[in-house]
């Protein structure tokens with residue numbers, strides 16, 4: 001940091017938001033024209049401000065929000081956005097505050113993305129479990145079918161044997177008596 005940079009750095013946020021008086025604005029612009037460091041600071045701060053606003057809007061305005069889960073994140077994002085506007089209206093956006101806010105906002109966006117990922121994973125798990133259940137049901141059905149087939153085969157065999165026994169009995173028992181040729 002050189003010369004009187006400090007004096008201008010604190011006005012950069014207000015400069016970006018167009019909240020400086022014409023005199024102050026002119027003074028900042030004059031310094032920026034002759035100070036590469038502050039020009040660099042300004043572009044970083046502008047990018048930061050845009051990113052933080054974009055991240056906020058992405059979270060707060062998201063219409064494809066799954067119900068239930070991100071309510072806390074949503075309300076936090078909306079509160080932060082309102083807070084950002086309030087802070088701006090009071091011309092108190094400092095570089096440090098902007099950075100902290102960005103961390104919170106990006107953290108919120110990351111949390112939101114993680115929640116969606118977790119929800120996706122959860123849905124996959126549920127689908128897998130459903131597959132397991134239907135697989136088990138299928139196997140059970142097949143086993144029942146086999147069981148029924150075995151039972152009916154057994155019944156058929158029993159009936160067959162019974163028929164043979166019944167068919168044999170009279171002949172075996174009465175054959176010598178009934179046959180006149182013997």
Ligand SMILES: [Zn+2]
Nearest residue numbers: 005035037038
């Ligand atoms: Zn400077």
